[in-house]
Amino acid sequence: MKENKDLFFQCFNLNPIPAAITTIDDGVIVDVNDAFCELSGHRREGLLGRTVMDIRLWVDTAQRESVLQEGRQKGVVKNREVLLRHANGEAHHCLLFTKVFEYDGKPHHLSMAIDISERKRSEDELGYAEARYRAMVENTLSGVAIFRALGDCEDFEYLEFNKAAERIDLVSREEVVGKTLLEAFPGSRESGLYQALCRVWRNGIGENLPVYYYQDDRISGWRESFVYRLPSGELVEVYSDHTALIRMEEDLSERNRELYTLISNLPGMVYRRVHDGEWTMVEVSQGSFKLTGYRREELVGNKKISWGRVIHLEDRDVVFHEIHRALEKRDHFQVVYRIRTADDRIKWVWDHGSGVFSAEGGLQFLEGFAFDITDHMRIQEELRMTEERFAKIFQASPDWVSITTLEDGAYIDVNDGYLKASGYTRDEVMGHTSLEIDIWERASDRRRLVRKIRDQGLVRNEEVRFRTKTGNLRSVLWSAVPITLGDRECILGWGRDITEYKYLEDELLRTQKMEAVGRLAGTIAHDFNNYLSAIDGFCELALLKVGNAEAITRNIGKIRDVKVTASSLIKQLLSFSRKQPAKPVPVDLNDVIRSMQELLVPVMGSKIELGLTLGTDKCLILSDRSQLEQVIMNLSLNARDAMPKGGCFRISTEHVFVDEESAGMHVDLSAGEYVRLLVSDNGMGMDKDTVSHVFDPYFTTKSLGKGSGLGLTIVYTIVRQSGGCISLQSEPGKGSTFTIFLPVYKAGAEEKHLL
Incomplete structure (x- = not known):
């Protein structure tokens, strides 16, 4: 027994793992080995007899209570990770093993602690490194995918898929990880990626897959990939999307082509030249031939002629100084000057450009555009002359x-x-x-x-x-x-002053009206003689019937009827002849014609049949009533004179809409709503030459004393003043028809006219 105890203490003391024996209840340190002293930083004599709490061994006392509780329940605690404090205050990560055993006849704790601080630091560093690697992989602009080969390269299963890959391939990580390459991207065989993965998996040599085109039913684009194998056997693909770059290059190429085409087709010349005495051309567009007659090859490098010599001799110094002044200010220049072409013609050009300066500030080239403005200069000169002529006309x-x-x-x-x-x-x-x-x-x-x-x-x-x-x-x-x-x-x-003309026009209207009144008076004189004869006859009858009151009353009544008829005719004649200022107001043309009917009957005479066909609706127009009466009367007298042997005279009105096509058949008539007045007769008619002059002042086909030639002129003037137009259709032997269009009056039109 003693030998076993000695062996135990030899193992205890020589054990490289820190070990200690403590009482169960209060944690008094009974014994420790050298390794424990090194772990705790205390000397052996400074530990024995003291409790673990006295030396503040536990960083977290709650951990100690948890270990004690587990020891009481199970009798042993294995591989519990705890924090123990060194005498200098430094905390150590340790794996703790504690077991209850008999020591000197009493239960004690035998505890051993393995310092794993270095391992923890390595694990943390490894964790940090892995986190950095993952963050780098997740946030890199290149797509990264990790594969595991299935079988003998039958396919490759996705293990990882970073954010850039999601962006490039328009698919989420969840949709890819766990699937195979050919499932997720079925176009990988055609693109060559699948074959590259197979080669790298077999030979372990990383491989760059130059820019290639990938396409399937979902996506397409240009890619570049690098594939390598990890020590674990997993395969990594790092790839980037070149689609935008290639399309940009294609677009740039197209832009260059368009620019070349544009420059080639410009109606001028794009150039780069040196600011020397001859203005030597470094580059010039093909437009130089059309502008100057010299080809590009003849101007570049002054092969045949320099630009300085193309410029008109009288303009060279001015051009040089204008451009030089702009260059001193680092400003754009715009110069207008003349050039002499290869066929010795003079042209005007507008030259717009700027200097190209080096980083050090030195002038390298002039770049710009020269444009033929010969026609513009000619137009400017013509415009100047036109303005001079306009100014003279304006003032004169x-x-x-x-x-x-x-x-x-x-x-x-x-x-x-x-x-x-x-x-x-x-x-x-x-x-x-x-x-x-x-x-x-x-x-x-x-x-x-x-x-x-x-x-x-x-x-x-x-x-x-x-x-x-x-x-x-x-x-x-x-x-x-x-x-x-x-x-x-x-x-x-x-504006043309027509004050005197207006006075003469009024006088003309009055004169013509008085002429018409005179003609009316002569026409109705016979009617008045008949009325007077009738009155005289009824008076004689009344005298003969002096004793017969009833007969006298009847004869006096007949006299009164004749008087009323004669008075009515006189009133219309007075109304027509009255001088009144023209005032356009809304007036019903039908009402004007009806009111003149009684006057027109004696005017036309018994041999001429008068027919009126007036529209059922009111024919409202904006005009002067007395002037409208004069139009009707003048046309009526004109028709009567055209039918000396009698005939038919017709007046009709109606509402019509004149479209653009119909309006084009009349002078000064626009599309819109009109009242159409037709005045026709079946008299002698007129030939084309007479029709063409019928509205001319003082034009007449009647004998001397039969008319002044102003009647139809007045009609034309009144119709035009009323905003309408008049035309005549006539043939010899087939009568005449006057067609008058007058704008329909609408509510508010009068007010608008007066505003």
Whole structure:
């Protein structure tokens, strides 16, 4: 027994593993070996008799309580990883083995602790290294896949698949790991990747797979791969996607081709030249031949002629100094100059370019573009001459000519005729608006005409009234078109003073109306004689029947009826002859014709049949009623004179819509809704030459004293003033038909006209 005990202590003391014997209850250290002293950092005599708590052996006392509890339950604790403290305070990772055994007749703990601190540090470093490797693999821009060979290279199973691989192959890691290469990417045989993996797995030599094309039903693109084998036998593929690069190269190649094509087809010359005395060309596009007559090969390196000598002799110094000044400022240059072509023609060119400087700041080349502007210069000269002619016409015209801004009517320029007619000086006009100097009779006139310019693009022959400096109102026939001066929208207005013409026109209308009244008076004189004879007869009958009250009453009634009929005719004649100012208002053309029917019957006479076919709906137009009556009367008198032996005279009205095609068949008629008035007779008719002059002033085919030749001229003028048009169809022996189109009046049209 003693020998066994001695053997135990020999093994205990000589054991290289730190060991200690402690009491179970309070952890008093009974014995320790040298290895334990080294582990704890305490001398043997400093340990014996003290408790493990006294020497603060346990870093975590909760670990000690856990070990004690497990020892009480199982009698032994194996390979428990704990932290034990060295005397210098350093903590050591240890694997603890504790067993309860009899010592000096009492149960004690025999504990052994193996210091694994170095192993822990190695494991941690290995873990850190693995984490760094995994992070590097996961975050690298290249795709990384790890495979395990199946059988004799029948296929390769995916073990790992990083984020870059997910991005390149448009698939998630979960969809790939666990599958084989040919399952996940069936196009790998055709691309050569499968064969490369087989070779590397067999010979262990890493292999680069140059750029190749991969394609399957899901993805396609250009790849480059490097495959190698790990010591574990696993295979690694590191690959990158070259699709964008190759497409960029293809696109760049296409861009270069397009650029070459573009440069070759430019209507000018792209160049690179040296800023020397001769401006030696280093490179020049094929456009040089069309521009100068010299081929690229003749200009590059001054083979046949230098660019300096192509430039017109008189312009060389100016061009050199202009470009040199721009280069000093490191600025772009733009120079216009002349060149002499190979066939000795003079051309104007616009040269735009800049200097190319080295990193040290030295000028290396001039690069730019020279463009033929000969036609442009010719047009500029023609434009200058046109502007001069316009300025002369502008100033020489006696009419009211002005240029004003579209927005507010501010004067930009006026001619002398405008100033003379208005009475203002140039200083009183310039810098002001037309509303400020109160030139318009009504401010609303300008607003209306500006709207018309915006809507229709121009105003033509609009009658307006301008107020002179002295306050007099002048009637002006005003036309205007929009023009752009710089960045401002303006109006070029041209007005002709028609005040005197308007007076003469009014007098002409009055004269012609009086002529028509005279002709009417002569026509209805016979009717009045009949009315007077009837009155005289009834008076004689009344005298004979003095004793018969009933007969007298009846005869007096007949006299009254004749008087009423005669009075009605006189009223219509007075109404027609009355002088009234023209005022366009909404008027029903049918009503005008009906009211004139009683007057037209005696005018036409008993030999002419009068027929009216008026539209069922009101034929509202915007016109002057008295002027419309004059139109009807003039056309009626004209028809009567064309049928001396009698005939048929017809007046009809209807609503019509004139489309673009039909409008093109009439002068100054646009598409829209109209009231059509047809006035026809079956009289003598007219030949083509007469028809072509029928509306001319003072033109007549009647004998002297039978007409002034103004009747149809007045009709034409009134119709045009009402916004309509009139035409005549006639043939000799087949009568005549006047067709008049008058715009339909709609609610608001009158107000718009007056604004």
